[in-house]
Amino acid sequence: MNRGSQKQNTDQLIEALATKLAPVRVLPHPLWRLLRWAFVALCYIALVVYFVGFRPDLTVKLQNPFFLFELAMAAAMSLSGAFAGFWLCVPDMRGQEWMIVPPLVLFSVFMVRAGLHIVLDDGMVMPDHLWSHCTTGAVLFGVVPASAIFYLSIRGRTTHIHMLPMMNAFAVGGLGYIALRIVCTSDDIGHDFVYHMLPYVAFGVLLSLSGRYIYRW
Amino acid sequence: MDFSGDEDIWKDLAVRAQSGDARAFTELLRSITPYVRGVAGRGLANAEWVEDVTQDVLVSVYKSLGTYSSDRPFKPWLGAIISFRRTDFLRRYYKDRAHKQTSLDSPEFIEKHVTDSRFSGEWKDIEAALDTLPEKQRKVFVMLKIEGYSAKEVAKATGMSIPAVKVSAHRTLGKLKGLLK
Numbered sequence: 001m002n003r004g005s006q007k008q009n010t011d012q013l014i015e016a017l018a019t020k021l022a023p024v025r026v027l028p029h030p031l032w033r034l035l036r037w038a039f040v041a042l043c044y045i046a047l048v049v050y051f052v053g054f055r056p057d058l059t060v061k062l063q064n065p066f067f068l069f070e071l072a073m074a075a076a077m078s079l080s081g082a083f084a085g086f087w088l089c090v091p092d093m094r095g096q097e098w099m100i101v102p103p104l105v106l107f108s109v110f111m112v113r114a115g116l117h118i119v120l121d122d123g124m125v126m127p128d129h130l131w132s133h134c135t136t137g138a139v140l141f142g143v144v145p146a147s148a149i150f151y152l153s154i155r156g157r158t159t160h161i162h163m164l165p166m167m168n169a170f171a172v173g174g175l176g177y178i179a180l181r182i183v184c185t186s187d188d189i190g191h192d193f194v195y196h197m198l199p200y201v202a203f204g205v206l207l208s209l210s211g212r213y214i215y216r217w
Numbered sequence: 218m219d220f221s222g223d224e225d226i227w228k229d230l231a232v233r234a235q236s237g238d239a240r241a242f243t244e245l246l247r248s249i250t251p252y253v254r255g256v257a258g259r260g261l262a263n264a265e266w267v268e269d270v271t272q273d274v275l276v277s278v279y280k281s282l283g284t285y286s287s288d289r290p291f292k293p294w295l296g297a298i299i300s301f302r303r304t305d306f307l308r309r310y311y312k313d314r315a316h317k318q319t320s321l322d323s324p325e326f327i328e329k330h331v332t333d334s335r336f337s338g339e340w341k342d343i344e345a346a347l348d349t350l351p352e353k354q355r356k357v358f359v360m361l362k363i364e365g366y367s368a369k370e371v372a373k374a375t376g377m378s379i380p381a382v383k384v385s386a387h388r389t390l391g392k393l394k395g396l397l398k
Contacts, residue, residue, distance in 0.1 A: 094289055
């Protein structure tokens with residue numbers, strides 16, 4: 001095709017797009033969408049925790065500063081992941097590209113901590129897996145927050161098709177981790193990371209690898 | 218072309234387009250097209266690709282109009298789309314490269330891409346400049362840069378080391394630039 005006919009096609013394309021134009025609903029501010037997601041996710045998780053039941057020693061654990069710090073870290077990872085995810089739905093991230101750094105750093109802290117524990121304390125032995133408890137729990141706690149964040153994400157138009165699912169995974173994973181920590185009696189660092197957080201992140205990696213097809217626009 | 222004064226106009230047109238104003242949208246697309254061509258053209262090999270990416274960007278602007286927020290400048294939003302579409306285009310191009318190979322025996326291809334009479338004078342200048350080089354230096358340069366042999370193959374043919382071949386070609390390139398100025 002020569003340049004002249006291509007230019008003509010561009011003009012025709014502009015006319016065609018303008019003809020098809022209908023009033024568009026402006027995407028709400030990312031903060032507003034984040035609040036909507038957080039409300040749905042927290043209500044759902046609170047409901048599930050209520051039905052599943054708290055761990056018997058929760059009142060004791062809540063007096064442990066390390067336990068509280070761990071929950072705060074997971075909450076920070078979830079919140080920063082959600083922030084980054086909702087900002088990533090806009091092509092230019094509203095100029096806030098730095099937002100992807102905090103969730104990555106917080107996840108790395110969890111990963112390094114668990115890695116050191118498995119290598120140094122457990123002698124490279126993989127933590128025990130409780131299929132009935134941890135797997136069903138992770139799925140149960142994650143399904144609605146993950147579906148909600150996915151639905152809200154695909155309503156935007158991301159230019160970061162691989163990073164967006166990772167940020168969403170950090171957002172859901174942080175919440176799921178907190179929920180599992182307050183229902184599951186395991187305090188093993190390796191177990192908590194591998195079975196309470198990693199499944200969410202692994203799911204995020206899978207979505208990320210297929211991001212080109214899922215987040216196509 | 219200077220687009221520094223267009224920011225506010227584009228912003229206004231985009232907001233009007235969001236409310237369904239087709240004329241504003243047409244005007245917006247027409248006025249951003251030269252800017253898109255200019256930005257997308259950086260790093261693209263030919264004008265056809267630039268036009269393809271430009272058209273992709275225009276369609277993307279249409280599809281993502283709802284994500285533009287009037288409290289933000291327009292250019293970074295557009296720039297992110299251009300960058301995304303250009304990368305996507307190049308990814309697709311390099312993925313399909315094997316299917317796009319054209320035989321050098323094809324007269325149509327040679328006419329369009331190889332034997333371009335507009336550049337025949339330039340090619341003669343290059344040939345003349347090459348003739349002024351020492352035999353070995355010319356051989357290395359011609360094999361590596363014109364005939365498409367790898368540095369390893371050139372090194373084997375000339376009995377030089379691979380780094381020496383690369384250095385020689387680099388120096389020759391500099392020398393030719395000087396001669397052709």
